Amino acid sequence: MRALLLRDLRLAIRAGGGFGLSLAFFLIVTTLVPFGVGPEGGTLARIAPGILWLGALLSCLLSLDRIFALDREDGSLDLLATSPAPMEGVVAIKAAAHWLTTGLPLTFVAPALGLLLNLAPSGYGWLMLSLAIGTPALSLIGAFGAALTVGLKRGGLLLSLLVLPLYVPTLIYGAELARRGAEGLPVLTPLLMLAGITLGTAALLPFAAAAAIRVNLR
């Protein structure tokens, strides 16, 4: 298990540069927003939490094919399926590796991008907290979507169609937590709901994803 985690992390960081790419993508999305809505500070500050959450969500989405598709192509997914490690554990580990290489770095650069979008300084902590709690759910849900589409030739667009509706609750609570934090409103409800979604997906989705992978490898 630990070997698998280390292997996935090494692959993400060294080969193909997927690690840096999702960060760069996050930066580009954030840079483009003011061109679209105008440079006026008040507007940017108001939409900043939502934009940053959307950017995190999209850069998470774009790196999902890394989770299973590459392993499927070179045959290592079949090896993992026949290894003594349970498929549910493999899914959980791979989702964890995905989070460590996308969600976690995104969490750390988010305040810098918040600065670009004129986010109130009091909101940085809440933004980081919301991303830290919420992005694991994005990786887990994404792992489930990637497991569903792993057998398909051109699964990319389908993957986003399947995964994005599942992201709705996480996005709502995450962005709401960051917004309320920035505006100094009570944050307990979205905080608890977001944590609940992450824990719930961590507990249940590996089973669904493992079932999908077994079907796809049949």
Add this chain to the structure above:
Amino acid sequence: MSIWEYANPKRFMQVSAAVLPWLSALALVTLVTGLVWGFFFTPDDFRMGATVKIIYIHVPAATMATGAWFMMLVASLVWLIRRHHVSALAAKAGAPVGMTMTLIGLFTGAVWGQPMWGTWWAWEPRLTSFLILFLFYLGYMALWEAVEDPDTAADLTSVLCIVGSVFAVLSRYAVLFWNRGLHQGASLSMDAEEHVSDIYAWPLWVSIIGFALLFVCLVLLRTRTEIRARRLRALQARERAA
């Protein structure tokens, strides 16, 4: 004699062939009764005028939109647990019907909302939930189309349907939390203080039953088509092999 007997495709085809004409006629009669009664023999509302009558399409379609997803969930579970092919095909057959019902609900809601709320669309919990439901239908159907092997497709879509159901309910409450809206409360309920008055409620119930019958007919019809298509593919494969 158990209900699983009808899971045999041959038996299912026989029974559905016998039932379908009667059921369609019944659906037609109920729908026409409900809609004509509602459209022409109920008074205009004192505030909403004649626009109130869109309720006879809007509410039944919306009911069926969620009902169809529920039916797909049950059929998917039956497929995963008991491996009856008819069940998987019924789930596949239900999706386009449910999606159309969702669209009808959204469209009639917009037509009604324009004069009443003064807007075609508002980011309001019920409307938003239905839009998300529509996206779920799209994803489900796209997955059916994308996977070539029919059994694999049935398995994957069933898993998606179950997970999707959980997330659809989650989204419903998340959206409620996100924005409280303008939509009316429940139109029909046993215990609520405020709902539509009896003069509108009776034709509405008839319309809902009519829409439900229509839904059953369409699903039966589409399931029969799917079974025939499956048989045809099997025949072609056999011919090619010979």
